[in-house]
Amino acid sequence: MSFVPNDSQQLSLSDPVFSLTDRERGFLSRSWAGYFSEYIFPKINEERFAVLFSDNKASRPVSPINVVVGALFLKEMRRQSDDDILESVLFDIRYQHALHTSSMEEQPISDRTLGRFRSRCYEYELKTGRDLLKEENEALAADMAVMMKIDGTLKRMDSMMVASNIKSLSRLELIYTVLANLVNEMNSRKTALPENLVHYTEKDDRNLFIYHNKSDETEEKISKVLTDCSTALSLCDESYEESSNYLLFKRVLSEQTVCEEGVYRLRTKEDGGMSGDMLQNPSDPDATYREKAGKGYKGYSANIVESVGSGCSLVTDYDLQSNTHSDSAFAKETIEKMGKQEKKTTIVSDGAFGGTENEENAKKNNIDLVTTNLLGKESQDILADFEFSTDGKNVLRCPGGYVPRKCWYNKKNGQCELSFEIEKCKACPHFEKCHPKVKNRVCEKKVSYTGKLRALQQRFRSTDEFKCLTRVRNGVETVPSYLRRSHNIDHMPVRGMIRCRQWFGLAIAGSNIKKFCRYMQGLLKHPENMVTA
Numbered sequence: 001m002s003f004v005p006n007d008s009q010q011l012s013l014s015d016p017v018f019s020l021t022d023r024e025r026g027f028l029s030r031s032w033a034g035y036f037s038e039y040i041f042p043k044i045n046e047e048r049f050a051v052l053f054s055d056n057k058a059s060r061p062v063s064p065i066n067v068v069v070g071a072l073f074l075k076e077m078r079r080q081s082d083d084d085i086l087e088s089v090l091f092d093i094r095y096q097h098a099l100h101t102s103s104m105e106e107q108p109i110s111d112r113t114l115g116r117f118r119s120r121c122y123e124y125e126l127k128t129g130r131d132l133l134k135e136e137n138e139a140l141a142a143d144m145a146v147m148m149k150i151d152g153t154l155k156r157m158d159s160m161m162v163a164s165n166i167k168s169l170s171r172l173e174l175i176y177t178v179l180a181n182l183v184n185e186m187n188s189r190k191t192a193l194p195e196n197l198v199h200y201t202e203k204d205d206r207n208l209f210i211y212h213n214k215s216d217e218t219e220e221k222i223s224k225v226l227t228d229c230s231t232a233l234s235l236c237d238e239s240y241e242e243s244s245n246y247l248l249f250k251r252v253l254s255e256q257t258v259c260e261e262g263v264y265r266l267r268t269k270e271d272g273g274m275s276g277d278m279l280q281n282p283s284d285p286d287a288t289y290r291e292k293a294g295k296g297y298k299g300y301s302a303n304i305v306e307s308v309g310s311g312c313s314l315v316t317d318y319d320l321q322s323n324t325h326s327d328s329a330f331a332k333e334t335i336e337k338m339g340k341q342e343k344k345t346t347i348v349s350d351g352a353f354g355g356t357e358n359e360e361n362a363k364k365n366n367i368d369l370v371t372t373n374l375l376g377k378e379s380q381d382i383l384a385d386f387e388f389s390t391d392g393k394n395v396l397r398c399p400g401g402y403v404p405r406k407c408w409y410n411k412k413n414g415q416c417e418l419s420f421e422i423e424k425c426k427a428c429p430h431f432e433k434c435h436p437k438v439k440n441r442v443c444e445k446k447v448s449y450t451g452k453l454r455a456l457q458q459r460f461r462s463t464d465e466f467k468c469l470t471r472v473r474n475g476v477e478t479v480p481s482y483l484r485r486s487h488n489i490d491h492m493p494v495r496g497m498i499r500c501r502q503w504f505g506l507a508i509a510g511s512n513i514k515k516f517c518r519y520m521q522g523l524l525k526h527p528e529n530m531v532t533a
Helices: 022-030 032-043 046-052 065-077 082-091 093-098 113-128 132-147 171-188 195-201 205-211 215-235 244-256 327-338 356-364 381-385 422-427 449-460 464-487 497-525
Strands: 154-163 257-260 263-266 288-292 295-308 313-322 345-349 367-371 395-397 406-410 415-421 442-448
Touching (some): 022 032, 022 093, 032 093, 032 497, 046 065, 046 113, 046 132, 065 093, 065 113, 065 132, 082 113, 113 132, 113 497, 132 313, 132 497, 154 313, 154 327, 154 464, 171 195, 171 215, 171 244, 195 205, 195 215, 215 244, 215 263, 244 257, 295 327, 295 464, 295 497, 327 345, 327 356, 327 367, 345 464, 356 367, 356 449, 381 449, 415 422, 442 449
Parallel strands (some): 154 345
Antiparallel strands (some): 154 295, 257 263, 288 295, 406 415
16 A cells, blocks of 8 residues: 555535534534644644555555544544444544545545554554654644643653553463463464373363362462473474464563473572563563552553643653653653753652652753652751762862862762861851761761752752642643543553553543643633634
8 A cells, every 4th residue: 555645635615514504614613623623633744654655656545644643533532442433434524524534425444444554553663663653642742732832841740550451360370371372373383292281272271270270279280380381392493483472481481480400390589589570461471560559560651741831731742661660760761852951841740750860861951850759868958058069079168168178079879078177167157057077176077969959859849839830740640540531541452562552642642632622612712812723
């Protein structure tokens, strides 16, 4: 299929829109369909997706890309299934008006159009690492932010757990499942199976082996399955090296078991314990395990960056990784992606996104990273008044204005060990607050640049500005709640990190477009503030 730009977007004289009454056309133009048609649809960049298709003009042209991408966004905004959005485009003039297809003799999407397009995007990202739908989503969010007069200098950030649509498996179930999958593949390849492996190919074997299991039989069954694993492994030659079933089988054996003199046994804490990166279910090899706030999660972690304006907000950046990905890592990646900002930008987040490295990187990019809670031990308030060199390895002056007699930087703990003349130190008005260690001839003090930054943060937390930013930060908590309630993201009908990120991003797009349409409807009361596309 070849890529052809969609140039036929003008209304024909026979367009059904013209058969509507003035009242009906007024309702249409003021509905979500009217705003999507006028402001969103023209911004969809078809050329971005040209790489998914052939450049051979002799091949059959693909369905209009802006219509397909627009339908994906509308599907999420209206919270519909693929079948629902297809029926809506075929029979609902609002959808046809929004997608500029009302003048077409035949609507250009079928029951497989959206699924095939998502698959093409998935295969392309798997090959190149580029998420085209994410790029388009963020570009549209930037355009909508301009029209909503959100300048992007105030952002708030939060993360959320996203559950994978998989079943929790016991260790017996997990090992049995990967073994059964491999044995069934061996059987399909006409490999001669030993007698002890034949039962894995039978239809009801799983029920008999797993669900009819008694607690006192578990250890014996695990031992049997591990013995069968050794047999199956010995039958696999080089032809299985590219088999996903074989690779998952090998992964489970390396993660869950220990081989001693050719005999496998389950891994214990004494053998190094368990890791959150271990395979949870072969149906979703990318899903990982993490405990947070005393609760266990199997799946992924998503990061959300929301730009805040006057009475409105939009998610302008997002990501989805394994749930072992830390909030600090998300913050680092977000700052690097934003790069140097022309205007001073503030990002408000919770304490898990902070850290000296992230705060320093933020400053270099003209960004203030404000965390609404601090983790760990508090610093002395007086540390905020010590003057450090730019590299943080030398103290230039103490709060009293005195230059240290000696300053030695300890690389191991990042502290500067200082000594001052005892007469000057005792006469300093800050002596009691500073509380140095008094020796015979000198006073000694250990300080660090990290401690200074923390003390400055502690002071900032008592200001009215910080209290205002805390209230701003609280608003981002509504996004995870909305995505769970309205888009059911903990039960996405896909598995794997790339597909889940794709589905999650479309939910973000639907939420953003819904906010934009509501914003535009609110401007009807003040037409002088209306934006132009």
